[in-house]
Amino acid sequence: MNADARPVIKPIRNGVGAFAAMKAVFARDLKVAFRQKQDLLNPLLFFVMVVSLFPLGVSPEVSFLREAGAGILWVAALLSVLLSLDHLFRHDFDDGTLEQLVLQPQPLFLLVLAKTLAHWMLTGLPLVLLTPVLGVMVHQEGNSIAVLCLTLLIGTPVLSLIGAIGAALTLGLRSAGVLLSLLIIPLYIPVLIFGTGTVAAAADGASVGAYVALMAAFLVLAVTLAPFAAAAALRISLSNG
Amino acid sequence: MSEPLLQAVNLQCERDERVLFRNLSFSIVPGTVTRVEGPNGSGKTTLLRILAGLNDAWSGDLKWCGEPRSSVREEFQRNMLYLGHRPGIKSLLTPMENLRALMAARRPMPDDVLRQALAGTGLSGFENVPCRNLSAGQQRRVALARLLIADEPLWLLDEVFTAIDADGVNAIETLLQQRAAEGGAVVVTTHHDLRMDGMKKIVLGGGAADEC
Amino acid sequence: MWQWFHKLGSPKWFFGIATRFMPWLLILGLGLLAAGIVWGLAFAPKDYLQGNSYRIIFIHVPTAFIAQSAYIMMAVAAVVTLVWRMKLADVFVKAVAPVGLVLTFLSLFTGAVWGKPTWGTWWIWDARLTSMLILLFLYGGVIALDRAINDEKSAARAVAVLVLVGVVNIPIIKYSVEWWNTLHQPATFKLTEKPSMPAEMWVPLVLSILGLYLLFGWLACLRMQTEILQREQRTKWVREMITAGRS
Numbered sequence: 001m002n003a004d005a006r007p008v009i010k011p012i013r014n015g016v017g018a019f020a021a022m023k024a025v026f027a028r029d030l031k032v033a034f035r036q037k038q039d040l041l042n043p044l045l046f047f048v049m050v051v052s053l054f055p056l057g058v059s060p061e062v063s064f065l066r067e068a069g070a071g072i073l074w075v076a077a078l079l080s081v082l083l084s085l086d087h088l089f090r091h092d093f094d095d096g097t098l099e100q101l102v103l104q105p106q107p108l109f110l111l112v113l114a115k116t117l118a119h120w121m122l123t124g125l126p127l128v129l130l131t132p133v134l135g136v137m138v139h140q141e142g143n144s145i146a147v148l149c150l151t152l153l154i155g156t157p158v159l160s161l162i163g164a165i166g167a168a169l170t171l172g173l174r175s176a177g178v179l180l181s182l183l184i185i186p187l188y189i190p191v192l193i194f195g196t197g198t199v200a201a202a203a204d205g206a207s208v209g210a211y212v213a214l215m216a217a218f219l220v221l222a223v224t225l226a227p228f229a230a231a232a233a234l235r236i237s238l239s240n241g
Numbered sequence: 242m243s244e245p246l247l248q249a250v251n252l253q254c255e256r257d258e259r260v261l262f263r264n265l266s267f268s269i270v271p272g273t274v275t276r277v278e279g280p281n282g283s284g285k286t287t288l289l290r291i292l293a294g295l296n297d298a299w300s301g302d303l304k305w306c307g308e309p310r311s312s313v314r315e316e317f318q319r320n321m322l323y324l325g326h327r328p329g330i331k332s333l334l335t336p337m338e339n340l341r342a343l344m345a346a347r348r349p350m351p352d353d354v355l356r357q358a359l360a361g362t363g364l365s366g367f368e369n370v371p372c373r374n375l376s377a378g379q380q381r382r383v384a385l386a387r388l389l390i391a392d393e394p395l396w397l398l399d400e401v402f403t404a405i406d407a408d409g410v411n412a413i414e415t416l417l418q419q420r421a422a423e424g425g426a427v428v429v430t431t432h433h434d435l436r437m438d439g440m441k442k443i444v445l446g447g448g449a450a451d452e453c
Numbered sequence: 454m455w456q457w458f459h460k461l462g463s464p465k466w467f468f469g470i471a472t473r474f475m476p477w478l479l480i481l482g483l484g485l486l487a488a489g490i491v492w493g494l495a496f497a498p499k500d501y502l503q504g505n506s507y508r509i510i511f512i513h514v515p516t517a518f519i520a521q522s523a524y525i526m527m528a529v530a531a532v533v534t535l536v537w538r539m540k541l542a543d544v545f546v547k548a549v550a551p552v553g554l555v556l557t558f559l560s561l562f563t564g565a566v567w568g569k570p571t572w573g574t575w576w577i578w579d580a581r582l583t584s585m586l587i588l589l590f591l592y593g594g595v596i597a598l599d600r601a602i603n604d605e606k607s608a609a610r611a612v613a614v615l616v617l618v619g620v621v622n623i624p625i626i627k628y629s630v631e632w633w634n635t636l637h638q639p640a641t642f643k644l645t646e647k648p649s650m651p652a653e654m655w656v657p658l659v660l661s662i663l664g665l666y667l668l669f670g671w672l673a674c675l676r677m678q679t680e681i682l683q684r685e686q687r688t689k690w691v692r693e694m695i696t697a698g699r700s
Contacts, residue, residue: 009271009392009394009420009423009424009425010394011306011320011394012319012320012392012393012394015319015347015348016345016346016347016348016349020345020349021345021346024342024345024346025346027342028331028334028338028342031334031338032331032333032334035333035334035371036333091331094327095327095328095329095330095331095332096325096326096327096328096329096330097329097330097331099295099323099325099327099329100323100329100343100346101346102295103293103294103295103318103321103323104318104346104347105315105316105318105319105346105347106315106346107315162618165614165615165618169598169611169614169615170598170601173601173602174601175601179597179598179601182590182593182594182597183594183597183598183615185590186587186590186591186594186619186622186626187618187619187622189587189626189629189630190622190625190626190628190629193629193630193632193633194629194632197632197633197636200636201636218625225621229614229617229618232535232614233611233614235297236297236607236610236611236614237607237611238295239295239296239297239298239607240602240604240607256604257603257604258687297606298604298606298607
């Protein structure tokens with residue numbers, strides 16, 4: 001295969017920096033995702049369908065939808081993020097890319113952070129962009145929709161980050177999808193409470209600055225802690241394989 | 242004799258309440274090819290995954306250049322290349338994109354070097370075909386193209402000859418031998434008969450029956 | 454110190470010690486619990502607001518209290534599992550999780566029974582009850598994950614990570630549920646508010662908490678012993694013990 005003589009092999013002292021490696025992981029995940037566009041659309045379709053179940057299943061009355069709309073959108077967004085989480089590491093696990101990722105000479109939690117960011121860009125962010133349309137459909141007022149979008153913008157990355165831990169823990173297990181939901185839903189409750197609570201406060205005319213700040217604090221906490229837990233969980237799951 | 246790169250002292254591994262191996266000690270020195278031998282289920286892949294740092298279910302000592310491996314993990318990973326059963330190739334990406342992404346984590350290379358490496362494994366003309374349209378052997382060759390441009394001193398190769406044709410096997414044998422001559426260290430598991438001079442061996446499969 | 458720590462990690466040593474302590478835990482626990490409950494149910498004064506129905510706190514509060522502290526104990530054991538890889542720690546987590554689940558369920562059940570005469574309904578989304586419900590979910594997740602992973606060592610470490618993630622979340626969950634509660638139903642009177650509980654009420658309460666604690670310890674030891682026997686069934690000491698028991 002190769003005939004050229006190469007220089008004598010020496011230990012490698014300087015490798016690729018963490019930031020460059022993160023960028024590469026991020027770019028590859030986006031590229032892979034755009035080759036399989038249907039996978040990107042599925043959580044969005046799911047989101048729309050779950051939201052439309054409520055008028056159909058409970059009541060299409062304006063007063064009910066106005067009252068419950070923010071909660072419905074939040075729950076639907078939470079469920080679609082949950083649905084998409086199974087993909088976060090599974091394909092990489094199946095084709096061996098994950099082994100290579102774990103063995104990269106950079107801190108694993110940073111690489112996990114890059115992957116999770118890509119996951120959010122591909123699922124959470126589109127949900128936020130779709131929210132104004134669905135907000136109008138469940139009779140939310142302009143101000144509520146704006147606050148709803150803001151809470152989802154801060155909240156969905158938290159969902160992705162916490163979800164990454166669950167996805168890493170259930171990697172390679174039978175019925176991983178259901179198990180993942182069981183593990184992660186209890187941990188989603190605070191974000192859900194504050195997400196919908198903030199919108200409710202805004203609808204009552206209260207100032208939401210403090211709540212938004214609190215949600216931002218959740219995000220900071222999730223960014224700093226979740227990648228460590230997810231990285232540890234990935235090593236454990238791979239060790240099993 | 243030069244300093245060992247990787248040193249294993251009294252390695253022991255149990256899996257599903259069965260002892261795969263115990264009191265396993267060996268050194269991997271630069272300039273050698275070491276073959277891990279043993280029947281199916283004797284723990285060849287497990288041993289390689291332990292050496293790579295993927296499997297944590299072992300006891301004993303592993304040293305990298307004299308230091309405990311756990312304390313120099315990043316340095317170890319920078320100097321070690323592992324190719325497993327699963328080749329680490331994304332089927333939605335092309336060979337070029339795959340190779341570029343894999344090298345981006347270790348040593349980014351200009352595209353023509355990558356193209357040359359792919360050509361070296363017989364993939365010229367397939368650079369921009371999505372990998373899912375390639376055969377299993379061709380997909381594996383994408384992973385093997387890394388070996389032509391990798392500069393890590395230690396290679397851990399698990400069943401690299403799977404799905405590779407006879408010519409390919411010969412070429413890899415030559416490559417590994419040349420690698421050893423240049424001062425690299427290679428550990429392989431394979432069912433193929435490797436014909437190489439001065440090859441070292443680690444034989445597994447003795448400790449399976451005894452109980453504690 | 455390290456030798457002691459190492460010894461503590463040995464399943465065989467633990468098995469022996471536990472066998473010696475367990476009768477005491479059982480007797481003392483039952484005694485205290487019986488004293489607390491009999492005192493509380495029969496002799497403590499009536500509550501001026503709730504009458505006799507409040508007396509269920511002598512069961513409700515101990516179960517809720519120990520269900521919560523069991524999770525904290527599991528978290529401590531989880532740290533030990535991840536950092537020192539001590540076998541006993543993960544045996545503890547595995548043995549205690551179902552006990553915690555049952556205690557959480559009991560506290561929810563007694564809370565519901567209490568709610569019926571107090572609020573006129575079996576279930577109210579009261580902050581404490583809701584927190585306990587979420588704790589039930591957390592326990593459920595831990596047990597589900599443990600059962601799903603075949604490999605014992607991987608299961609132990611994965612569960613440890615999950616328990617730690619859970620324990621970081623518990624204060625956040627508690628705080629947010631309380632906030633949510635004030636948002637949705639302000640100024641209902643709380644179940645376990647005890648600003649001025651007379652000594653005749655809290656002494657039996659403390660007794661039953663202590664008693665249940667000891668019983669919990671006994672049950673944890675028993676379950677740990679079972680787990681140890683299962684894991685170490687191939688070792689010499691287990692075989693010797695069993696053959697000695699047979700003859």
